[in-house]
Amino acid sequence: MGAFDFTHALLRSPARTVTDGLRDGDHAGPAYADVAREHAAYAAALKDLGLVVEVLPPLEAYPDSVFVEDPALVFGEGAILLNPGAPTRAGEVGEIAPELAQRFDHVLSIGEGHVDGGDVLVTPSEVLIGLSARTDRKGANALIAALAGLGRKGRMVATPPGVLHFKTGCGMIDEETVAVIPELDDDNLFGRLRRLVLPEDEKPAANLLRIRDTILIGEGFPKTRKLIEDMGIETRALPVSEIAKIDAGLSCMSLRWQAAG
Numbered sequence: 088m089g090a091f092d093f094t095h096a097l098l099r100s101p102a103r104t105v106t107d108g109l110r111d112g113d114h115a116g117p118a119y120a121d122v123a124r125e126h127a128a129y130a131a132a133l134k135d136l137g138l139v140v141e142v143l144p145p146l147e148a149y150p151d152s153v154f155v156e157d158p159a160l161v162f163g164e165g166a167i168l169l170n171p172g173a174p175t176r177a178g179e180v181g182e183i184a185p186e187l188a189q190r191f192d193h194v195l196s197i198g199e200g201h202v203d204g205g206d207v208l209v210t211p212s213e214v215l216i217g218l219s220a221r222t223d224r225k226g227a228n229a230l231i232a233a234l235a236g237l238g239r240k241g242r243m244v245a246t247p248p249g250v251l252h253f254k255t256g257c258g259m260i261d262e263e264t265v266a267v268i269p270e271l272d273d274d275n276l277f278g279r280l281r282r283l284v285l286p287e288d289e290k291p292a293a294n295l296l297r298i299r300d301t302i303l304i305g306e307g308f309p310k311t312r313k314l315i316e317d318m319g320i321e322t323r324a325l326p327v328s329e330i331a332k333i334d335a336g337l338s339c340m341s342l343r344w345q346a347a348g
């Protein structure tokens with residue numbers, strides 16, 4: 088199976104408190120009903136693409152808990168519990184842990200330091216961990232050790248200042264290519280991967296998601312869609328304008344994996 092041939096996805100319904108989700112700046116948050124609509128469209132797209140999609144119940148105590156990517160990292164061979172760097176999100180780990188224990192034979196934990204899953208880019212040859220305001224060296228080193236336990240190599244990189252998560256600025260297009268914002272157009276970051284640099288006025292498109300043969304991308308990024316479609320890859324645009332109000336994109340709303348066998 089190819090790197091993007093996911094079979095399963097785990098999601099969590101947005102809580103009504105999502106209106107209080109963390110954001111950079113003091114602008115208004117999203118409307119609950121609109122986040123619920125975007126979440127439903129996302130879940131439907133993953134199902135359409137052939138994945139088994141499970142949706143966990145909402146957690147009102149955790150406004151950002153719809154973003155299940157941040158408290159854990161999953162692979163077919165096992166899961167790793169992370170530790171989100173925002174204090175209001177720390178409790179999400181204890182909520183996702185029993186769910187992962189039911190679904191994975193091996194569940195490891197970073198144990199110390201902080202890592203948000205949004206800072207973790209899985210490439211075919213290595214796992215890149217972006218140091219950021221949410222992810223520190225201690226957590227990144229602990230994650231590198233946990234990844235070794237699953238037979239994977241991890242490497243620490245830097246998230247540019249002002250960018251929330253490493254994957255706010257990049258996403259895998261195919262096994263050889265990564266989409267990047269201009270700030271991440273750097274020879275030292277992505278090893279042998281080719282970089283597709285996004286137009287300056289479409290930087291939020293970078294948090295795209297390759298699922299099987301399709302790239303899911305936020306609505307409103309025609310230049311980026313064309314760049315990808317010119318590579319012969321199908322794209323499908325999804326509404327993200329509400330979750331964008333709390334600094335979220337497409338990767339953060341699911342944990343995705345390929346079931347073994």
Ligand code: CIR
Pocket residue numbers: 108109110151154156157173176204205206252255333334335336338339
């Ligand atoms: C936060 O600041 O933690 C949330 N409002 C957004 C998290 C987005 N997560 C992600 O991109 N992995």
